[in-house]
Amino acid sequence: MTKRKPAVLGALGIFIILMATLSAFFLDSLPIIGAGSKYTANFSEAAGLRASNEVRIAGVKVGKVTDVALDGDKVKVEFTVSDAWVGDKTSASIQIKTLLGQKFLSLEPKGEERLNPRDAIPIDRTTAPYDVIDAFSDAARTTGDIDTTQLATSMETLSQAFSETPENIRASLDGVTRLSETISSRDDELSKLFAATDKTTQVLADRNQEFTRLIGDASVLLQELNNRQQSISQLLIGTQRVSTQLTGLIRENEAQIGPALQSLGQVIDTLKTNNQNIAEAIKLYSPFVRLYTNIVGNGRWFDQVIVNTFPPGLPDIPGYREPIRTLGVDPVRSPGAGQ
Known part of the structure; x- marks a missing residue:
């Protein structure tokens, strides 16, 4: 078996990646994946209809116009439709989307069988309006x-x-x-x-294009405002649900919450009654804090003085002196008294 050169394999891989990337841009043009079914309609005139204009059924976008071309004495319009039924008696008309002349292709599905994509909608079932500017x-x-x-x-x-x-x-x-x-x-x-x-x-x-972009931007703004309105509506609905849950919780625990609130009221009344005492205690606590700060504020030790531990010094009297009183012995009758 012959081995392929790494350079050839690398070039082949790059080519496959490029083809896959290019195909992603035209993914919606594939008949099975994104574009839907392709149909054709014949008109007496184009009336300003262009490729990429919308295709609508009952006001809902179902596809887009892919090509507008002259075919002899008529105009052939090719368009795609996805997720919508198009009958064999369907009629088509070019409608005005905006006051500035933008158009769209409107379909009115009729018939009992599905329209064959190879069969074009004839001129007798199509209508083209006259352009206002013209x-x-x-x-x-x-x-x-x-x-x-x-x-x-x-x-x-x-x-x-x-x-x-x-x-x-x-x-x-x-x-x-x-x-x-x-x-x-x-x-x-x-x-x-x-x-x-x-x-x-x-x-x-x-200025048709500028007006069209302006109206498109206004449509985006209105869509964003609509989204914000929906968000606010959901927030209000959530708040209402929370309020309902809290109301139910309070009602279910009303027997316990009532005494608790009464006890809390009594505590508040007690605090109000002793408010003066608490203020006085805080006032008396202030000197203690200052003294304690002075004791421990000089470093990692306490400064403390202990007073009256030893009795004061007695005067020095020369010679022997009898005690004034002896505990448990009568000084008159004691042995040696009067000798």
Whole structure:
């Protein structure tokens, strides 16, 4: 058996580790592990839908859009769905997620059998909305292209043609003429207004990503506040449970706690009664502490003086002197007395 070189084995191991690391980034794209089932829907237009937009059923996110591409005269949208049932009569629509134009793909599951992933949802069961920003832009461009001078001339000609009509109709035509003249006199202002509207819609379109991130951050903030509210709610529930347990404990031990509290009250009354005595004792204890501190405060020994241990010294009298009294013997009758 031939031995492999350590360098070859090391390179093979590094290659396997790199492949495993790269596959981890695309783990959710695997059909069995994370991505779910893949489906296709045909739309008449994309309407601003993009890859990575959400796929929802009844408002709940169940997947995401993986690709939006032009397929002939229609738009083919590929998306994935996980943990949700999609029937063979399912309809799809592109809905507006935010006011700033972000979209999502909405599914309405129908049918008795599961939809075959190879069968695309046809155009007659899909709906694409008209983009709001495009609508304002088209309105601004259409209104700006109107020749107001020619419109005023047409209205005036029409008024002259109906000049011989009855008075009521002539009054109506005069009003139309005055309206056309007013529009013609305000042509520059209207042009500026529509130009400003066009610029405003363009600025909003350019800031779409910033507004989307702002709304996303606000959503994260609201989610965090919701989490804190749940934590506070759990804390209050725990406090209520502790209060209930303490109430039950007090009620169960009420017979023992009552006498104990009474005894404690008596002790407090006694302490209050002897408060003056205790204060006086502390006051008298103070000189003892000072003296004791002086005794033991000079080192590892006690300074003490013992007084009156020996009697005081007697005066020195020369010669012999009889004792004044002898215990147990009469000094008059004692032997040798008077000799």
